[in-house]
Amino acid sequence: xxxxTQTPKHLxxxxxxxxxxxxxxxxxxxAMYWYKQKAKKPPELMFxxxxxxxxxxxxxxxxxxxxxxxSSLLNLHLHALQPEDSALYLCASxxxxxxxxxxxxxxxxxx
Amino acid sequence: xxxxxxIPAALSVPEGENLVLNCSFTDSAIYNLQWxxxxxGKGLTSLLLIQSSQREQTSGRLNASLDKSxxxxxxxxxxxxxxxxxxxxxxxxxxxxxxxxxxxxxxELSVKP
Numbered sequence: 001x002x003x004x005t006q007t008p009k010h011l012x013x014x015x016x017x018x019x020x021x022x023x024x025x026x027x028x029x030x031a032m033y034w035y036k037q038k039a040k041k042p043p044e045l046m047f048x049x050x051x052x053x054x055x056x057x058x059x060x061x062x063x064x065x066x067x068x069x070x071s072s073l074l075n076l077h078l079h080a081l082q083p084e085d086s087a088l089y090l091c092a093s094x095x096x097x098x099x100x101x102x103x104x105x106x107x108x109x110x111x
Numbered sequence: 112x113x114x115x116x117x118i119p120a121a122l123s124v125p126e127g128e129n130l131v132l133n134c135s136f137t138d139s140a141i142y143n144l145q146w147x148x149x150x151x152g153k154g155l156t157s158l159l160l161i162q163s164s165q166r167e168q169t170s171g172r173l174n175a176s177l178d179k180s181x182x183x184x185x186x187x188x189x190x191x192x193x194x195x196x197x198x199x200x201x202x203x204x205x206x207x208x209x210x211x212x213x214x215x216x217x218x219e220l221s222v223k224p
Contacts, residue, residue, distance in 0.1 A: 104153060
């Protein structure tokens with residue numbers, strides 16, 4: 001199984017809502033990542049977890065809160081987002097820091 | 112600061128052509144380089160990973176080379192097909208920065224039937 005899954009595929013939320021994005025992999029990878037991608041731009045790294053510990057936070061606003069409950073699961077909790085946070089949110093995983101495998105993404109729209 | 116540049120930004124070719132996509136990076140202190148393709152609105156699909164000690168990698172019609180000293184990588188696609196139409200991204204993993212990838216802006220490829 002070389003798949004990274006993400007749910008939901010699409011999410012529309014208001015600026016006062018709280019929602020969560022979910023990412024799962026069963027490849028035994030111990031590094032997991034969150035990226036944000038705007039249209040016609042490359043992905044931008046947000047967070048890196050290594051062995052379930054947060055190792056990199058790219059100065060992401062606190063309205064984005066990551067969580068890694070176990071080695072297979074990665075969540076991104078969203079609260080009080082702004083319209084400019086609308087983007088494709090991508091999850092990835094890798095064995096150590098080698099080849100990264102990406103999920104299909106969650107298309108987020110903030111109204 | 113590592114910067115990654117991809118040229119050209121867009122490319123349109125007729126079906127059957129062989130083509131080369133270019134990627135350059137400013138700092139040769141990299142752990143590896145990865146090529147991806149992305150279809151519109153979709154996630155990234157890993158095509159090839161080249162470790163810093165390697166010169167090239169091949170997968171089917173794809174061949175990627177790496178010249179670390181000159182800060183260049185190329186992705187060669189043989190006998191292009193309409194299904195190859197997508198955006199191609201290269202990304203370098205700098206040394207000593209965890210798993211962070213630095214991406215180029217991508218090359219948007221269109222293969223016409």
